[in-house]
Amino acid sequence: MNRPTIILCGSLASLLLAQGAWAQPSARMQISEINPLLLRAIEQGSAHGVLAGESVTYVRQKFDASAPIEIDVRALYALPQPGCSRLEVTTRQKDVLEKAKRGDKELVYQVSYCRDGRFPEKR
Numbered sequence: 001m002n003r004p005t006i007i008l009c010g011s012l013a014s015l016l017l018a019q020g021a022w023a024q025p026s027a028r029m030q031i032s033e034i035n036p037l038l039l040r041a042i043e044q045g046s047a048h049g050v051l052a053g054e055s056v057t058y059v060r061q062k063f064d065a066s067a068p069i070e071i072d073v074r075a076l077y078a079l080p081q082p083g084c085s086r087l088e089v090t091t092r093q094k095d096v097l098e099k100a101k102r103g104d105k106e107l108v109y110q111v112s113y114c115r116d117g118r119f120p121e122k123r
Helices: 003-018 035-044 054-063
Strands: 029-031 046-051 070-078 084-098 101-114
Touching (some): 029 035, 035 046, 035 070, 035 101
Parallel strands (some): 029 046
Antiparallel strands (some): 070 084
């Protein structure tokens, strides 16, 4: 009885692979601030970037790390205010020096944001 499901899943996987749906993500957008990623995530469901500019210099010096600072944003759900969403932001960097130890670091947080660049009013 499970066989048709397995065949269907295998066929679906083959189709997705052929269409490149599971291919490596495209190049990350270079950003100097997070706002463009927040807006793209509201519009498209997710956005992926890498921090560039003066901010990167400060963070790299502070944590003695030269790896790129990657930022991923995904929309969690729409808020009652039109054009506003609750977003999850994940920032990560490899080989960070903190408290005399090196390791990969990740910070995950949530924020509410609107298409017009404002934070929604609390109701």
